[in-house]
Amino acid sequence: MAQEQVYLDGEDPEQDCGLTLSGKVLDHDTREPLIGATIYIEELQRGTLSDEYGNYHFHHLCRGSYTLKVTYIGYEEERQSFRLSASTVRNLSLHIDARQLRQVVITGERLQEQAQATETLQGRELEETRGLSLGESLKKLTGVSSVQTGPTVSKPVIHGLFGNRVVIMNNGVRHESQQWGNEHAPEIDPLNAQQMRVIKGAAGVRYGSDAIGGIVLVEPSALPDSAGIRGEVTLIGSTNNRMGTVAGMAEGKLRQLPLSWRLHTSVKKAGSAQAPRYNLDNTGFEEQNLAAMLGYKRQRFGAELYYSYFHTKLGFLSSAHIGNLTDLGNAIGRERPEETGSFTYSIARPYQDVTHHLLKAKASYQTGELGELQFTYGLQQNVRQEYDRHRNTGDRPQLDLDLQTHTTELVWEHKPFANISGSVGASTIWQNNSYAGGTRPLLPYFLNTTIGAFVAEKWRKDNLQLEAGIRYDNKSLDIKRWDTAEGVLRPSYTFHNFSGSLGALYDLGYHVTLSANVGYASRAPHSYELFANGLHNSAASFERGNPELVSEDAVNTMATINYHSNLRLNGELSLYYNTINNYIYLQILPDYALGIGGAYLQAEYMQANARFWGADLSFDYALTNRLTLNNKTSLVYAKNRETDSYLPFITPGRTDNTLRYSFENKSASRLSDSYLALGGLYVSRQSRSDAQSDPVLAAPDAYFLLHAEAGTNLQFGKQQVELGIVGSNLLNTSYRDYQNRLRYFADEMGRMIMFRIKVPL
Template identity: 30%
Template sequence: MTKKMMSVASIFFGVLVWAQNTYKIQGKVIDSDNQKPVSNTKIIIGNTTAITNNRGNFEITLSEGKYTLKALNAHFSEFQEEVDLYGNLKLNIHLLHKPEDIEAVVLNVKHQPKGTSVMSTVDKDFIDQHASENLGNLLSNISGVSSLKTGNNISKPIIHGMYGSRISILNNGVKMTEQEWGVEHAPNVESSNYQHIDVVKGASTLKYGGQAMGGVVVLEPAVYPRKDTLIGDASLTYQTNGRGGNTKVGLAKVWENGWVVNARGSYSKLGDLKTPNYYLNNTGQENSSFNFGIQKKNAHSGFSLDYYLTQQVLGISRASHIGSLQDFYDVVQAGKPLVITPFSHKINHPKQEVTHHLVKLKAYQDFENFGKLSATYSFQLNQRKEYDIRRGDLSNIASLDLELITHQLNVNHLKKWDKSSLETGIDAEYQNNYNNPKTLARRLVPNYDRYAVGAYSIYKYRFSKDWSVEASVRYDYNRDEVYKWYDTSEWKERFASQYSHFEKGKKGNRTLVAPKMDYHNLSFNVGTRYAFSDNSSITFNYAKTSRKPNIAELYSDGLHHSASVIERGDLGLKNENAHQLNLSFQTQLPILDGLGLVMNPYFLYSDGYVNQIPVGVQNTIRGVFPVWEYQQVKAQLWGVDVDIYLKLNQNIIYEGKAAYVQGEDRTHHRALEMMVPPNFMNSLQWKNPKWKDFFVKLENKTSLRQNRFYDHPIEITLYDAQGEAYQAKVDFSTPPPAYSIWGLQSGINISKHFSAVVSVQNIFDKEYRDYLNRLRFFGAETGSNFIFTLQYKF
């Protein structure tokens, strides 16, 4: 009896103790930006879970003790806090919004894009590991993206066989305007300034303009966390080929209330580059960049002010500027410079000096029922000087001195519903190009004013989590007001019969014309994406695009000094209209530790494709140069990109990329000029996270010979030792042989803040020539290069 009474007493007092030590946690979840309650938020405390109601409230009863409280909501960053429960608590939980997602697919194809665009991304780790690369060379690591070169230190991206004005580069949302028509005009950006670089293949992004038939390169700056902190990084790189390097420093102060102030700068210098057998005289470069930004942002409103400055001094190989027809013939036949000089850091003429300023001001407001309204204004100033080899009083005066001023304004509205969204916007642009008359040289492109207005609309609808569609339309109006001098004989022969009403006067054997040309361009796109499963999807896009000819295609007339060619435009060129099909299939398979595959076939047809081809050689007082003309033809391009990602085990990863593109001039039934040869990239990486993320990567790049080309040797007249004239042929069309080069890279995180990377390019010092290098006739590509990078982050 006594034992039973003691048991009952124990139960009674246990229940009493439990009741006395149980407390309530009452809380409210609030949006930190607009102070409104957040419903449907999952609250986890210990093993107990609750969901907030429409007023953002929740209530949980627990026994006393120490707990970890978590608040989870798909639209906000995870909240976590330690809670001491020794009495009833009332809590207010303030959630911070997540940064907006960027639609992208990383290089190793482990992720998939959310929209209907076909995208690839170069992430920050890859950018840091290739700190010495310019933008063109960096992006050539993506399948379907190559690099068009002028010598060995000037390059610009090619996407699906297209480049120049058919590619748009967006710097923090602003379309770069930097005389991009020039094949040897490298983008004025510093790649290390950006968190990641997205490449949109094809013309599915009409928001950024209908002229981007090849694609869009999107340079995205860092998104900072919403907390009081100081973020910084610095790096130092040295490379043996060129005997130079670069240094980069960045710093950002972040406050929890959304304020950010950041600044970043870089400087690099290289001397003459070296092929396996000789130095390339005057191929050094000196570059610097600086950017500053201030912003105040939250999920509902914000503004930002950014400034970017880049300065480039780029040497042009002395071997490409030749004084006589005989020397021209001899150097092309030899395939190397006639005069080989020792190494030097000095940059002489010929060279480029380019300075680019960009200022951007953006503000946005998200209204509860109206949607998100944003406005962006930008100003750009591009100053380009190209120095030729001139004599006497002109020796230090640029042969080409251009100043391009651009004002851009964009107003954009985005309205979202549960399953759909509608984005509409208006663009306005004014551009002024000015030639400095002090050059005393023929103007390659004329003075002009350009006025442009565009409007676009993009509608997206999601039938289910697996199937979505997208449709967009864009209209652009452009007006060019040009002031140009022509040789009277050329004007009469080519244009006077049709455009005599543009004539304004004559001076000697020159005719002044002032064309005022209007262009109307209508483009549209439809696309869809369907996910068969969480691991497989297919994306399809059809686009009809319309691009106005650029200023160089219409009016170029004379020697392009840094390209070492004479260029001739055609005032009669019409809009370049094209139809495109773009398909992408992505899947992941449970083979070994994971196999990823992406296939991207595409097709383009245009009945007015603007093509530049070599038509002869011209002997001028400045030397002998090939002549290239712009022509409009019926053309088609088709090709396929393939990406393979295979995780052999937890430490070993294989990546393979392949690209093929074929271009056909259907007007003349021959191959298009400068089409990318079939190429392959393969890499095998071993990485051990337990050894401070130590990794070793072996890389190979193979480019096959381009067997589809238009064979048109140029005939010139030479004289033998007795002074007798004879005819000789200069081969400017036959592509170089295939090549395969190897590279090696290794890196380690030395500590929490320090990391180091060592790379070797062209390990076996192989001599080769790249078909996409317009100066390949005058010298080989660079030989072996050892690159050492040390980075500090905090």
């Protein structure tokens, strides 16, 4: 790390002003001399250049403390402070500026800001996911996978944990929807995001103590700060499900007022997906999104108003909607789904229709030199309607849930004093859930009121950063449920949940950063886990909540080594060990439930002490200046500590290796930033599963998928156009994924080529 302190102490009265400072300027990695580097003594305002051998010298210097600033194009600026008491030889070695070395922008944080492992999806990597859902996009990140329900529903999984254990922050507001359902994908338009960041492991302090698995931060780009209007149109199309997407964005800033705005909209439509050997009947979907943002910024005061609308209608694989256990047995026994149909854009029952509104108001105020005070209010409404494949039920859904959430947050982020920076805050959640009459009472009425407060501070000096944070949440849950025998029952609960974190970050020399973090988070059980009551049609299981559940708590220890700013090899390895006490999981019971439709599996929420551990590795190796190998590998293991048995639904080991060739930018060419990439994803069989963890069907085999990406910027006179092609499952491999809930019924999607054109206006 560069040092910035300047010593002005002890000027010797008896000046010796005949000293010489000399040395060589070298490349840190190759040790080659750098010719023509600028060496500047700040205190004396004297500078010189290194000669053809890399040598430099200053003569007639007095004794004293000096700061040397060395600059050279393509290298990072170096500052060195030292005390000169005799003529000295100092060799100065410079580090290549990684940003200038590569044509391709490096994604991911090069300089860590916090001790806890984070991954960022942005830039080119994010562009390559355009057209995919949020859950599918995040799979690009090491340590993140997804729980799927057919080809259309994908939920992010961090280190084996998902659902209520992963908090999603959508533009600074906790996304509140029916996250408990494995077939409920996050209602967020990824096309509106400029960056998606994942914080891995228990991270309850900042956004709520239920973040046992981690946090996903979806962030749109900042509003423009220079006057004028600009826009952008993106067109995406794909083979396979013949998806078409149109997205448009316009933004601007007024000249007279400090007011900026943005409008973003996207419309998606896809037909049924194709497995290599058959059509996946009724897996089409459509999605409409709108987001409007208005920002006001004066010197000290800033305000932001944001509204977003999300609507989707997505079909469910028709053959996965089954009745009883006999049907399930028949379905598993079939080579291919019973109904394959042929390609169509129309969506029939069973399908989901989900609408999500978010209104956000934020105000910020600079509290003098000390920091900034921020207040955020969020109003969300989530309406989820699920249409089963029943008889002639007209337009009526069978599940119709309405969730309304108000969130407030007040945070004071203070600037460093005495090397300490951080934030203090308080937040509230008020949430009400109800369902329409005549529909399935799968989830009871509930009212959730949560009040929390936190402090998170960082202390930084020289190479070391220490972090600590603590949070307390008080959650009260008032349930109203109808019981055939006893009428309306009103059980109520109060939960006290603490979270804490301790972390350290240490820069070991210039290229290596070590970090370690211990996080504690405690999650109150969700109403669904307490009072679920209903049939799950794709699992032939009857799910029941357990009113006796208590909060689950996790202690997650993580250590990360980050090797960065190197010429060839850069990467990161993190190891984690997560102990979860009272881990809540759905256990299939040995007895069947008998009903009018025959026999069903019975599943009940239970608690046990569990353990998750694993490793994430990611690295880039530059084979040449143009050709780079990228590796992303993640391993997750989990065990029920009480019975020493496997837990179901845990991510199998996966590794993705990609070779990327970046073409040179030629000034005469119309093309720039062109690249070509070819890679393979290998997902192992989940060997840590058995008849106890997966009683219905054993884990599927390992699989390997080939993928390729290419992109370029095309210049038409003054108009620039960004083009991209992404191909997935290029060998058209038939496979099934362990974390796809519909793996009993059908294969995954076959080959898909996705085309993308972005035109800035």
